[in-house]
Amino acid sequence: SAWKSIIYTITWTWAMYLCIFDEDKSFFYLFTTWQKFVTGAPVPSELYWLYMLQMGFYVHCVYASTFLETIRRDYALLMLHHFLTLALLSYSFAVRYHYIGVFLLFILDIGDLMLEVSKSIIYFKTRNGKDHKGPEILANIGFAIFTLQWIVFRLYWYITKVVYS
Numbered sequence: 001s002a003w004k005s006i007i008y009t010i011t012w013t014w015a016m017y018l019c020i021f022d023e024d025k026s027f028f029y030l031f032t033t034w035q036k037f038v039t040g041a042p043v044p045s046e047l048y049w050l051y052m053l054q055m056g057f058y059v060h061c062v063y064a065s066t067f068l069e070t071i072r073r074d075y076a077l078l079m080l081h082h083f084l085t086l087a088l089l090s091y092s093f094a095v096r097y098h099y100i101g102v103f104l105l106f107i108l109d110i111g112d113l114m115l116e117v118s119k120s121i122i123y124f125k126t127r128n129g130k131d132h133k134g135p136e137i138l139a140n141i142g143f144a145i146f147t148l149q150w151i152v153f154r155l156y157w158y159i160t161k162v163v164y165s
Contacts, residue, residue, distance in 0.1 A: 001120040008113035015106040030165040118142030
């Protein structure tokens with residue numbers, strides 16, 4: 001979970017920069033994203049490398065979930081999630097919907113970031129054979145933030161920014 005927390009922090013921060021602080025500011029002017037779509041248009045390097053990092057990460061997740069981690073009950077659903085994510089990233093990159101794809105990474109990856117950070121904190125609950133309250137409290141705060149961000153990002157911004165654009 002710590003490894004995933006680091007990757008999600010990097011990729012979400014990168015996507016946030018591209019959506020909010022980059023010269024296009026697509027978060028505020030999402031309708032222009034659709035106007036920039038041109039078949040065969042070159043992909044800007046900052047978008048290209050974000051896509052490559054994301055796709056490489058999900059390929060690694062497939063490998064790690066299959067060969068390195070203990071196979072759990074939700075293995076089939078996890079693999080379905082990884083393959084669908086890879087397919088969606090590949091498709092949006094191939095047809096040059098990369099601007100809207102980066103916006104979706106910004107909206108959807110924050111949930112994974114908060115979830116992985118909270119899960120990582122839980123691992124510090126038991127140290128030296130003793131249970132500590134601090135990590136559990138921090139993890140519960142993290143899960144509460146996860147719930148709030150899920151409402152804001154997925155139920156509000158996804159609908160108002162992506163669907164209605």
